[in-house]
Amino acid sequence: xxxxxKLILAHFWLAFAVFGVALTLGAxxxxxxxxxxTWLSNPELYYRSLTAHGTVMxxxxxxxxxxxxxxAISESALKQRLVGVRWAWAGFWLIVAGSIMAIIPIALGRxxxxxxxxxxLIGNVFYYLGVVLVVVGSWIxxxxxxxxxxLWRKAHPGAPVxxxxxxxxxxxxxxxxxxxxxxxxxxxxxxxVAAGLKTTIDAxxxxxxxxxxxxxxxxxxxxxxxxxxxxxxxxxxxxRVYSDTxxxxxxxxxxxxxxxxxxxxxxxxPQVGAGFKxxxxxxxxxxxxxxxxxxxxxxxxxxxxxxxxxxxxxxxWIRALPWDNPMMLALAFSFVMLGFGGAGGLINMxxxxxxxxxxxxxxxxxxxxxxxxxxxxxYFAIAYDLWPHLTGRELLDLRLIRIQLWLWFxxxxxxxxxxxxxxxxxxPRRMAYFDFGDPAIAPQALSVTLSAxxxxxxxxxxxxxxxxxxxxxxxxxxxxxxxxFAVAVHEPATVPVxxxxxxxxxxxxxxxxxxxxGYPILTLALNEGTSVPAVYVGAQ
Amino acid sequence: xxxxxLFTFRNRHFxxxxxxxxxxxxxxxxxxxxxxxxxxxxxxxxNAWDAICxxxxxxxxxxxVAAPEQTGRLSEVVLTSSTLSRSSQEAxxxxxxxAQRCAICHGPTGISRADSPNLAGQYSAVIYKELxxxxxxxxxxxxxxxxxxxxxxxxIADLSNYYAYLPRLPAYHPTPQLPKPNIVIYGAPMRxxxxxxxxxxxxxxxxxxxxxxxxxxxxxxxxxxxxASGERRNDISQQMRNIARAMTPQEIEQAAAYYASQPAxxxxxxx
Ligand code: HEM
Ligand SMILES: [Cu+2]
Numbered sequence: 001x002x003x004x005x006k007l008i009l010a011h012f013w014l015a016f017a018v019f020g021v022a023l024t025l026g027a028x029x030x031x032x033x034x035x036x037x038t039w040l041s042n043p044e045l046y047y048r049s050l051t052a053h054g055t056v057m058x059x060x061x062x063x064x065x066x067x068x069x070x071x072a073i074s075e076s077a078l079k080q081r082l083v084g085v086r087w088a089w090a091g092f093w094l095i096v097a098g099s100i101m102a103i104i105p106i107a108l109g110r111x112x113x114x115x116x117x118x119x120x121l122i123g124n125v126f127y128y129l130g131v132v133l134v135v136v137g138s139w140i141x142x143x144x145x146x147x148x149x150x151l152w153r154k155a156h157p158g159a160p161v162x163x164x165x166x167x168x169x170x171x172x173x174x175x176x177x178x179x180x181x182x183x184x185x186x187x188x189x190x191x192x193v194a195a196g197l198k199t200t201i202d203a204x205x206x207x208x209x210x211x212x213x214x215x216x217x218x219x220x221x222x223x224x225x226x227x228x229x230x231x232x233x234x235x236x237x238x239x240r241v242y243s244d245t246x247x248x249x250x251x252x253x254x255x256x257x258x259x260x261x262x263x264x265x266x267x268x269x270p271q272v273g274a275g276f277k278x279x280x281x282x283x284x285x286x287x288x289x290x291x292x293x294x295x296x297x298x299x300x301x302x303x304x305x306x307x308x309x310x311x312x313x314x315x316x317w318i319r320a321l322p323w324d325n326p327m328m329l330a331l332a333f334s335f336v337m338l339g340f341g342g343a344g345g346l347i348n349m350x351x352x353x354x355x356x357x358x359x360x361x362x363x364x365x366x367x368x369x370x371x372x373x374x375x376x377x378x379y380f381a382i383a384y385d386l387w388p389h390l391t392g393r394e395l396l397d398l399r400l401i402r403i404q405l406w407l408w409f410x411x412x413x414x415x416x417x418x419x420x421x422x423x424x425x426x427x428p429r430r431m432a433y434f435d436f437g438d439p440a441i442a443p444q445a446l447s448v449t450l451s452a453x454x455x456x457x458x459x460x461x462x463x464x465x466x467x468x469x470x471x472x473x474x475x476x477x478x479x480x481x482x483x484x485f486a487v488a489v490h491e492p493a494t495v496p497v498x499x500x501x502x503x504x505x506x507x508x509x510x511x512x513x514x515x516x517x518g519y520p521i522l523t524l525a526l527n528e529g530t531s532v533p534a535v536y537v538g539a540q
Numbered sequence: 541x542x543x544x545x546l547f548t549f550r551n552r553h554f555x556x557x558x559x560x561x562x563x564x565x566x567x568x569x570x571x572x573x574x575x576x577x578x579x580x581x582x583x584x585x586x587n588a589w590d591a592i593c594x595x596x597x598x599x600x601x602x603x604x605v606a607a608p609e610q611t612g613r614l615s616e617v618v619l620t621s622s623t624l625s626r627s628s629q630e631a632x633x634x635x636x637x638x639a640q641r642c643a644i645c646h647g648p649t650g651i652s653r654a655d656s657p658n659l660a661g662q663y664s665a666v667i668y669k670e671l672x673x674x675x676x677x678x679x680x681x682x683x684x685x686x687x688x689x690x691x692x693x694x695x696i697a698d699l700s701n702y703y704a705y706l707p708r709l710p711a712y713h714p715t716p717q718l719p720k721p722n723i724v725i726y727g728a729p730m731r732x733x734x735x736x737x738x739x740x741x742x743x744x745x746x747x748x749x750x751x752x753x754x755x756x757x758x759x760x761x762x763x764x765x766x767x768a769s770g771e772r773r774n775d776i777s778q779q780m781r782n783i784a785r786a787m788t789p790q791e792i793e794q795a796a797a798y799y800a801s802q803p804a805x806x807x808x809x810x811x
Contacts, residue, residue, distance in 0.1 A: 041725060042743055043735070199620050256561065273597020278572030279565075286564070433726055440730045497546050498553030504546055508561055515565060519596060533620040538744065 002483060004071055004082050005390045010092055011068030012383060012390070015061050016466060018099065022056035023462040025049045030415070030455035035436040035445040037452075046432035047112035052103065054115030057372075059134055060099050062221040065379050066175070067091070067141045069224045070168050072386055074145060076483040077162040077231075078152045084144045091144075094137030102130025112537055114430065116214075117190060119206040123537040125194035128186050135179050142172040160495040163247055164231040164485045166502075170251040171223030173506055174216055174258060177513070181212025181262070193534045200531040204271030205524040211262035212517060219258040221371060225378035226250070229298050229331065232385055234486035236327035239305025244488035246297045248499040253290040255505040257283055260512035263520075267354050271530070276520050277351065283516070284349045291342065295335065302331070304489065326401045330381035333409040334374045341370035344420065359430075362423025365416045372458075373412040377405065380465055387472050388480035395472045404468060407461035415454030418447035615678040615774040617669045619748045624664040627701035635702025638695055641687065650706045655758045656683075661708020663741075666750045667700040670774075679774040709754030711742055712803045721794035723787065731786040736795065739779075748776065757800035764792045 002008060029049055031037045040046065075082045082088070104126065105111040111123030149161065149169050161169075185206050192198045230247045234240055241247060263280035266272050303317055311317030322328050344366045347353045357363065387395055395401065422444045427434070436445040498504050524530060549555050577583070577591035585591040639650075642659075646652050650660025659667060673679040674688035675696070691699070713720065727733040736742075739749040752760065766772035767784035775781055784792070 039726065043738060044744060256557075271597065273595050274576070275569075275572035275592070275595025276597065278576060278595075279568045282568040282571065283564070431729055434729055435722070435726055438728075438730055496553055498551065498557065501546065504554060504557055507547075508557060512561065512565070523596075523598065533618065535746075 001392050001480070002072060002075055002386075002389050004075055004085060004088075005392075007082075007085060007088055007092070008068045008072050008386070009390050011064045011071070012386075014092075014096065015064035015068065016383070016469065018056045018064075019061045020462060020466055022053045022061065023459055025053040026057075027452075027455040027459040029053065030452045033432060033434060034448045034452040036449055039433050043432035044109055044112060047114065048106060048109050050430070051112050051114050052106050055102060055106070055131070056099075058115045058217070059131060060095065062224075062375075062379075063134065063138045063175075064095065065382070066171065066220065066224050067138060069227070069382055069386075070141060070145055070172065072389075072483065073164045073168045073227070074148045076389075077164040077168075077485055078148065080148070080152055080155070082144075083148050083151060087140055088144055091137040091140030094140070095134050098130040098133025098135075098137060100130070101133060102127050105130075110538060116210060117185070117206070119185075119190060119203045120201050120532050120534050121537060122190065122194050122201070122534045125191060128191050128194055132183070132186055132191075135183060139176060139179070142176040145169050145172045158494070160492045161500055162485065163241070163244055163488075164227055166248060166500070167223065167227045167230065167251045170255055170502055170505070171220060171227070173502055174223070174255055174509070175220040177506075177509060178213050178216035178220065178259060181209045181214075184212075185209035199534055201534050202524065202531045204269065204530060205521065207266060207269060208263070208272065208517070208520055208524060211265045212259075212513070213262070214265050215262040216258040218367075218371070219254050221375055223254075224382060225334065225375045226254075226294060228378045228382050228385075229294060229334075230301075231485040232382065233298065233327055233331050234301045234305065235484065236385060237302065237305045237322050237325055237331075238308060239301050239303075239486070241486050241488040242297050242300035242304060244490065244492050245495075245499065246293055247488075248495070250290040250293045250297070252499065252502075252505040253293075254287075255502070256508045256512065257286045257289070259509050260516035261287060263516070264349055264354075267351055268358050271524060272520055276516065279516055281349060281351055283512075288342070291338075295338075298331070298335075301486075324398070324402070326384055326398060326405060327381055329402060329405050330377050333405060334377050334381075337369055337373035337377070337409070337412060341366060341374055344369065357423055359428060360423035361427045361429050362420050364429050365419030365421075365423055368419065369412060369416040373409075373416065377408055377412075380405065380408070383465075383469060386483070387469065388478065389483045391473055391475075392477055392479070393472060393475040394478040394480070395468065396475055397468070397471070400464065400468055404461050404464040407457055407464065411454050411457030411461055413454070414457060415451050418450040418454075422447045422451075612773065613676060613678045615669070615673050615776055616676060617672045617776075619665050619669060619776070623747070624668055624697060624700055624704075627664065627705065631698050631701045632705045634695075635698035635700070635705075638699050639702055642699075645683070650703055651709065651754075652756065655756045657759050658709060658755055659703040660706035662703050662751055663745065663747075663749075664700040664704035665747055667703050668696055669748055671696045671699065673774040679772060708751055709802060711753040712801050713798070714801075721791070721798050723791040724795050724798050728786065728791075733783050733786055736799075749779075752799040754802045755799055757796045760796040760799060761792060764796065768792075 029046065032040060032046065071082060071088060102111070105124035106127060108124075111127035113121045113123040113127070117128075145168060149165060152165075153161070189201055189206050189209070193201050230241055261280045261284040263272055263277055264284050267277055267281075302321065303311075305322075306317035306320040309320045309322070311320030344362070347357060348363070348366060384395060384401060387393075423429075425444055427441070427444055427448075434441060434444075434448070436442055436448070545551060546554055573592045573595045574588060577585060577595050583594075585594065639646075645654060645656040646659050647656075650662075651658050670679065671688050671691060674681070674685050675691060677685075722728075723733070724736050727735040727738070736752070738744050739746040741749070741751050742753070763772060764784045764787065767775065767781045768787065770781065773781065787795070
């Protein structure tokens with residue numbers, strides 16, 4: 001059993017509890033703006049819900065999962081006592097406090113600004129302060145991961161850092177740096193206005209700061225999933241990691257190329273020069289590289305498992321895989337969703353094609369497929385894998401787990417495919433009401449209804465997930481043994497210093513941020529007369 | 541092995557990583573700042589520096605396209621949520637005195653019996669903005685404009701505070717008699733029209749949008765038609781013109797009739 005199980009369980013339970021609430025809101029949103037719901041007559045309620053759903057799903061839930069998983073990795077991969085447990089608890093409570101502080105103004109309708117903040121729209125200052133607290137809490141985790149790795153290095157000079165910890169720390173550094181964009185936006189621009197010290201805001205600059213955060217935060221969400229691909233799945237299905245080096249290269253590439261590409265979110269913004277949009281777009285193309293490497297390496301690792309189990313032939317080995325193993329199932333579903341989502345992403349990243357789907361439901365369909373689908377299904381898998389080591393009890397009902405994963409996969413397909421489709425037809429996102437009686441959009445009614453049904457399937461799956469975890473807390477006791485990670489075909493005896501440390505990649509990440517963001521931010525900040533009056537939520 | 545062994549060009553990983561990154565950066569910079577700007581046949585650049593500045597997004601004055609000639613004045617009023625947010629008893633008192641000049645048309649209680657607009661309980665920012673616009677000529681009306689041209693800034697602020705202080709007509713929509721028109725309740729999402737109440741006060745008030753409940757039907761109809769035809773053009777960023785242009789004549793009738801509904805006792809009290 002893990003020594004810090006209380007700490008880790010607290011993170012996971014809080015993560016999954018808020019996930020359950022936000023999931024319910026998501027299903028409600030889907031329903032209420034579909035033809036089967038009746039219109040509320042008050043769009044404000046929709047935006048309240050949307051702000052809560054986005055804030056929880058985007059900031060609170062994945063951050064808590066990454067933190068809980070990170071503590072588990074630090075303890076079990078490094079095989080040393082976690083240093084700074086008190087600080088870890090402080091970080092946790094900061095997140096609790098921040099979440100409560102943010103949710104109250106949202107519930108009161110004083111902060112319906114959506115999770116992207118939408119300046120010059122300005123909500124209650126406590127909403128933003130709450131978000132800041134959540135981020136500060138997570139920065140404590142970043143520091144602890146770094147400190148624990150440093151202590152381990154001192155004790156094991158020159159030894160290869162275990163892959164899980166290497167990746168975990170890479171993810172934490174990525175998060176630390178990418179959160180700086182939104183932090184600058186909040187602290188320098190939004191909070192002074194929300195607190196009443198200023199009445200104007202440079203919305204264009206704020207959007208550029210937010211784009212600094214918006215892309216790499218996606219890779220921060222993705223990190224636990226990729227760590228699970230490399231270090232949990234092969235072990236769980238009886239295989240081996242095909243290449244430890246390839247894995248390290250993937251994680252270092254994420255550090256370098258996830259950051260300097262955020263302006264692909266501002267393709268339609270006039271305040272950013274076309275030259276910078278091109279650079280960001282070109283670097284965006286590179287970010288496919290680590291994902292392609294990963295897909296290749298994991299497929300090879302899975303093949304090793306199949307061949308060890310007696311699989312034969314060019315594709316015949318696929319049948320030999322342990323398909324009744326929930327981890328195998330989760331991985332397969334995750335890859336299918338990653339494939340479709342990635343194909344959609346190719347459209348978003350190209351300047352010209354993006355224009356046809358910009359701000360349509362295509363975008364929401366896309367990120368639900370990748371994030372809600374490919375990424376979150378592996379969060380489930382991580383929880384299932386860790387649970388026995390956290391509770392000291394076995395998860396007995398594998399059938400129920402398989403049903404849960406199937407429901408999530410099917411639900412995600414039913415929800416997101418029609419969601420993409422109506423986006424192509426031009427249905428705008430972030431609208432509370434659609435008059436499907438209007439002949440212009442009547443043909444979209446069927447697709448939107450399907451999406452709503454998919455939403456309820458997802459809700460059912462989410463509830464089942466919580467039930468399984470809760471039942472796992474009361475199952476008969478069983479010792480699950482030490483928590484361990486997959487081993488590579490060739491376990492590295494030594495690793496070149498570049499791939500055993502993060503310094504070079506962090507330096508490149510910061511360097512590229514300076515080259516790709518420095519000039520646009522400076523000109524916008526120095527230009528007079530680019531600010532506009534703030535628009536206060538609910539002001540009379 | 542330490543950072544010193546890594547951050548040196550003798551380390552081949554360092555060489556490769558920095559070299560490849562720099563090469564990609566240089567290629568994309570050349571592509572984005574030189575090749576692509578010149579690849580646009582419809583834009584003319586004097587020289588490469590011009591192209592680079594344009595691609596960098598440096599604000600430039602290009603003399604190639606002349607700005608369209610402005611016909612007629614536009615509103616110059618800037619409204620923020622702190623405009624006139626504090627009113628004093630003295631200001632309201634001064635406003636009341638000034639308002640005696642206005643009573644023949646707008647009614648002694650701010651509720652008009654002719655088809656001049658009601659002013660009682662109107663948002664102060666609205667009165668303030670409309671009076672400024674009448675004074676500057678951004679909004680014109682043969683009957684009203686003469687009363688605004690000589691007002692001072694102070695008088696405009698006092699009048700705004702005074703009228704905002706008077707009790708406004710409530711929303712009065714007994715459902716059996718008057719079915720709620722879709723255009724008011726839902727707007728028309730596909731034509732980009734938000735529900736009227738999301739700006740005008742019943743759901744939310746966006747600064748500068750007037751309270752419409754109980755307003756004269758003929759007046760509102762005339763205003764909507766004036767917005768649609770472009771005859772009235774003092775709305776900032778065409779907020780209201782964009783909406784009125786997309787409304788059908790029936791919808792204009794319906795919305796005006798809906799908002800004009802007043803409780804019976806108010807109608808009597810004014811008579
Ligand atoms: C794992 C699960 C999920 C995650 C991580 C997630 C995340 C998000 C995020 C970040 C937003 C953006 C909020 C904004 O635009 O301000 C969003 C919007 C939305 N989500 Fe989810 N969501 C999840 C599940 C669901 C489910 C299951 C449903 C439906 C049943 C759903 C329905 C919606 C809807 C309708 C919107 C609003 C789209 C719009 O109007 O633009 N979400 N979600
Ligand atoms: Cu992005």
